[in-house]
Amino acid sequence: MTGAVASSPIGVIAAGGVMPFAVADSLVARGLDPVLFALKGACDPLAVERFRHHWISVGQLGRAVRLFRAENCRELVFIGTLVRPALSEIRLDWATLRAAGRLWAAFRGGDDHLLSGIGRILEQDGFRMVGVKDVAPDLLMPEGCLTHKAPDQYALTDIAKARDVLRALSPFDIGQAVVVIDGHVVGMEDIEGTDGLLARVARLREEGRIRAGSARGVLVKAPKSGQDLRFDLPTIGPRTVEGAHAAGLAGIAIVSANTIAVEPQVMIDAADKAGLFITGLPA
Numbered sequence: 001m002t003g004a005v006a007s008s009p010i011g012v013i014a015a016g017g018v019m020p021f022a023v024a025d026s027l028v029a030r031g032l033d034p035v036l037f038a039l040k041g042a043c044d045p046l047a048v049e050r051f052r053h054h055w056i057s058v059g060q061l062g063r064a065v066r067l068f069r070a071e072n073c074r075e076l077v078f079i080g081t082l083v084r085p086a087l088s089e090i091r092l093d094w095a096t097l098r099a100a101g102r103l104w105a106a107f108r109g110g111d112d113h114l115l116s117g118i119g120r121i122l123e124q125d126g127f128r129m130v131g132v133k134d135v136a137p138d139l140l141m142p143e144g145c146l147t148h149k150a151p152d153q154y155a156l157t158d159i160a161k162a163r164d165v166l167r168a169l170s171p172f173d174i175g176q177a178v179v180v181i182d183g184h185v186v187g188m189e190d191i192e193g194t195d196g197l198l199a200r201v202a203r204l205r206e207e208g209r210i211r212a213g214s215a216r217g218v219l220v221k222a223p224k225s226g227q228d229l230r231f232d233l234p235t236i237g238p239r240t241v242e243g244a245h246a247a248g249l250a251g252i253a254i255v256s257a258n259t260i261a262v263e264p265q266v267m268i269d270a271a272d273k274a275g276l277f278i279t280g281l282p283a
Contacts, residue, residue: 009034009071010027010073011035011068012024012027012035014048014080015039016039017081018237020048021047021048024050027135032135036054037053038056039080042081043055054071076130077134129231140257141259142257143256143281144279146271146278147272147276149272151279154250155277159281161183162180165185166220167225170224173224174189176189176234177197177219179219181210181212181217182217186204187200194219195240198247202246202248205247205248214248215248216249217247217249218249221234221253221255221259222255233258233260236259237263238263240252241274245276250276250277251271251277252279255282256283
């Protein structure tokens with residue numbers, strides 16, 4: 001596991017969503033210099049213009065390493081959403097071909113296995129992979145209830161069961177979220193992500209397949225047991241609140257210090273307006 005960031009500039013391998021830019025802003029606020037290496041087809045081309053940046057394609061390991069070294073970025077963080085590409089879609093360069101065996105091994109597993117495998121390849125080239133905990137700790141979920149509404153005893157019981165389920169499924173590297181309503185596991189996160197899980201629960205309610213009343217049940221998110229916490233931390237934000245409200249849940253529980261909170265004040269305000277709780281669980 002990594003320690004505190006020791007040097008600047010920091011290389012931010014930027015995939016999709018707002019998180020790469022939140023991390024970059026946090027680095028700037030702490031007096032560190034971010035350089036964004038934007039992944040083509042994933043990173044926002046307009047938002048990235050605010051920062052010093054270079055564009056790279058998935059599979060261009062040689063080009064990426066040359067750019068990291070040219071910018072003197074010895075420490076790298078990977079952040080953002082990325083749809084796993086098929087091997088046939090990757091534009092290979094010679095450095096990637098030389099690492100093909102290790103890349104193939106990384107692809108044969110879940111997302112955590114893939115990202116940690118790519119991280120190990122970069123570390124073998126002399127770079128140091130760091131996580132959000134190291135570069136932007138202010139973006140992590142605190143412990144305790146953040147909203148006016150707090151979880152009642154029914155919700156606490158559902159939260160406990162959800163954590164048991166997530167621990168049991170962790171070795172299979174499947175997902176990081178589960179919905180439990182009145183003690184029943186009604187959905188697990190899969191390739192659709194948390195938004196897809198919540199949409200599925202909302203659809204099941206509309207179809208009458210979930211009989212519990214509204215404002216019952218919880219969404220719980222937690223990293224997998226043994227997960228490399230430098231990669232693919234659970235993330236919540238205003239969209240999560242919107243989805244939980246549409247799914248008729250009572251609230252959201254997230255493991256503190258190991259979950260990224262996107263636009264936290266907007267998220268909390270939205271939860272208060274919707275009558276949902278958001279609570280940070282002990283890690």
